[in-house]
Amino acid sequence: MSLADDLYRETILDHYHNPRNNGSIENASATVEGVNPLCGDELTLYLKLTPTGLIEDVKLTAHGCSINTASGSMMSEAILGQSVERAQEIIEDFKTMMLTKEDETVFEDELEELEALRGVKKYPVRIKCALLPWNTLLEGIETARQAQAK
Amino acid sequence: MSSSVEFDVEKIRRDFPILDRVIEGKRLVYLDNAATSQKPSQVIKAITNYYEQYNANVHRGIHTLSEEATVAYEAVRETVREFIGAEETCEIIFTRNTTEAINLVAYSWGKQNVLPGDEIVLSPMEHHSNLVPWQQLAAEREAKLVYLDLTEDGQINMETAAQLIGPKTRLVAITQMSNVFGTINPVKELAHLAHKNNAIILVDGAQGIPHLKTSVADLECDFYAFSLHKMLGPTGVGILWGKKTLLEAMPPFMFGGDMISSVHRDKTKFNELPWKFEAGTPNVADVIASGVAVDYLNNVGMDNVRAHEIAITRYAIEKLSEIKDIVIYGPLDATKRGGVVSFNINGLHPHDLGQILSDNGVAIRAGHHCCQPLMKDLKVMGTARASFYIYNTLEEVDLLLAALKEAEKVMGHVACR
Numbered sequence: 001m002s003l004a005d006d007l008y009r010e011t012i013l014d015h016y017h018n019p020r021n022n023g024s025i026e027n028a029s030a031t032v033e034g035v036n037p038l039c040g041d042e043l044t045l046y047l048k049l050t051p052t053g054l055i056e057d058v059k060l061t062a063h064g065c066s067i068n069t070a071s072g073s074m075m076s077e078a079i080l081g082q083s084v085e086r087a088q089e090i091i092e093d094f095k096t097m098m099l100t101k102e103d104e105t106v107f108e109d110e111l112e113e114l115e116a117l118r119g120v121k122k123y124p125v126r127i128k129c130a131l132l133p134w135n136t137l138l139e140g141i142e143t144a145r146q147a148q149a150k
Numbered sequence: 151m152s153s154s155v156e157f158d159v160e161k162i163r164r165d166f167p168i169l170d171r172v173i174e175g176k177r178l179v180y181l182d183n184a185a186t187s188q189k190p191s192q193v194i195k196a197i198t199n200y201y202e203q204y205n206a207n208v209h210r211g212i213h214t215l216s217e218e219a220t221v222a223y224e225a226v227r228e229t230v231r232e233f234i235g236a237e238e239t240c241e242i243i244f245t246r247n248t249t250e251a252i253n254l255v256a257y258s259w260g261k262q263n264v265l266p267g268d269e270i271v272l273s274p275m276e277h278h279s280n281l282v283p284w285q286q287l288a289a290e291r292e293a294k295l296v297y298l299d300l301t302e303d304g305q306i307n308m309e310t311a312a313q314l315i316g317p318k319t320r321l322v323a324i325t326q327m328s329n330v331f332g333t334i335n336p337v338k339e340l341a342h343l344a345h346k347n348n349a350i351i352l353v354d355g356a357q358g359i360p361h362l363k364t365s366v367a368d369l370e371c372d373f374y375a376f377s378l379h380k381m382l383g384p385t386g387v388g389i390l391w392g393k394k395t396l397l398e399a400m401p402p403f404m405f406g407g408d409m410i411s412s413v414h415r416d417k418t419k420f421n422e423l424p425w426k427f428e429a430g431t432p433n434v435a436d437v438i439a440s441g442v443a444v445d446y447l448n449n450v451g452m453d454n455v456r457a458h459e460i461a462i463t464r465y466a467i468e469k470l471s472e473i474k475d476i477v478i479y480g481p482l483d484a485t486k487r488g489g490v491v492s493f494n495i496n497g498l499h500p501h502d503l504g505q506i507l508s509d510n511g512v513a514i515r516a517g518h519h520c521c522q523p524l525m526k527d528l529k530v531m532g533t534a535r536a537s538f539y540i541y542n543t544l545e546e547v548d549l550l551l552a553a554l555k556e557a558e559k560v561m562g563h564v565a566c567r
Binding site for chain 2: 013017040041042063064065066067123126129
């Protein structure tokens with residue numbers, strides 16, 4: 001396996017060098033921190049939902065490796081503007097892709113980029129780097145919903 | 151052991167079968183020795199030989215196998231005593247690892263001796279294993295943790311140390327050698343400061359003893375903890391050495407078999423040193439193999455080990471310094487540090503570096519090295535760390551450098567965000 005071909009393929013490097021939705025949101029519906037205690041990766045996720053449950057805005061501040069940063073960047077693009085329910089489906093599909101040995105996950109056209117991260121599976125210790133933004137998002141959705149319910 | 155013995159790195163390498171391993175089509179370059187060292191075939195064979203020839207429980211059986219196992223197990227205590235310059239064999243206690251040795255002191259000595267308002271002095275470069283036990287003890291006993299200051303190049307500021315170690319200090323806990331900076335600490339001077347204030351000093355020797363000729367008498371410390379797996383031995387064996395007077399006054403850490411001399415329905419008389427601290431069936435096979443590891447180092451000669459590491463570290467620092475945008479942590483003088491070199495290349499995350507190096511057969515460590523508070527002080531996520539041992543060569547440093555250049559190429563230049 002060659003790293004230039006898979007792990008650090010162009011898509012990942014592009015998102016690493018220019019992470020999308022990088023920054024913070026004032027008056028976010030939820031602000032959640034995700035940490036990877038084993039490697040020290042840290043990220044803060046800001047989520048803003050509309051009253052009807054659409055993801056109006058999402059921003060990330062990440063201090064992590066290329067996999068972690070790129071995964072968060074791609075995730076933010078994938079879920080922006082989606083309903084919370086749809087976002088949860090995407091999270092589920094992504095986690096299935098990353099955690100199933102020979103997965104057959106196929107993402108629809110506009111989410112196709114996410115499949116670039118499948119190559120990370122060849123490096124088992126780094127799967128958690130790719131999953132950190134997604135698990136943090138799950139927590140963020142939960143927090144935002146609880147806040148809305150009040 | 152005299153340093154006049156010929157040091158032949160190629161001959162040494164032949165004793166380590168794992169060094170022939172091929173990773174991604176490339177010969178393994180193992181530069182993660184600060185995490186654990188590789189094992190010579192002599193050590194590996196000692197384990198097999200024990201299980202094939204005289205596996206039995208120690209200290210009890212009245213049969214040949216048990217007697218042989220007991221003799222071999224107890225002989226290692228004497229081997230270790232001599233290796234660390236301790237006075238008495240009964241001061242050598244077998245544990246699982248350095249962490250357990252330090253916890254033994256924290257639980258047993260700490261709970262008996264640390265009182266509310268007392269101070270425990272640490273350095274910011276302690277491994278979590280010599281930090282968390284004291285932090286927890288301090289919280290439980292309402293004692294205070296006091297951190298020493300570091301200089302810019304990762305050495306202990308001895309001027310402020312003289313003030314920070316004071317009449318309230320009960321214990322100074324310090325690493326002999328930093329697993330991040332490679333800094334060799336002035337343990338003896340710190341011991342003097344501790345003793346002047348009626349405090350004691352515990353030394354974490356996990357990184358020190360594999361690389362430095364060590365005598366607990368010369369260090370003038372009170373406790374010394376280390377692991378055999380970082381010095382050619384198998385995993386699962388640690389040593390706690392303590393001054394006999396201290397150990398005798400301490401209550402047992404764990405209770406059960408082997409640590410007793412007589413048991414009644416309602417009370418127990420504990421065994422004498424060192425068995426008072428060794429409850430349950432010990433790790434017989436690995437302790438015996440650990441003795442072989444110490445013999446191996448004695449044959450190489452610790453002066454030779456040190457000289458080889460200074461040469462390789464000097465070369466590594468010199469070569470790494472040529473990389474643009476590199477930050478090397480710790481003292482740059484190879485004689486003031488051990489063979490551990492931590493660095494960051496601006497814009498490259500240590501994990502990405504570690505991964506690409508691994509794809510080139512080069513094993514380094516990337517991350518926080520179990521020193522999270524220190525990483526916060528340095529304002530980094532982590533570092534890449536290359537660490538050397540007796541079987542590493544200058545050629546392997548060149549391979550590290552080549553792999554780093556490959557990493558820079560793959561990742562491209564990344565502006566620091």
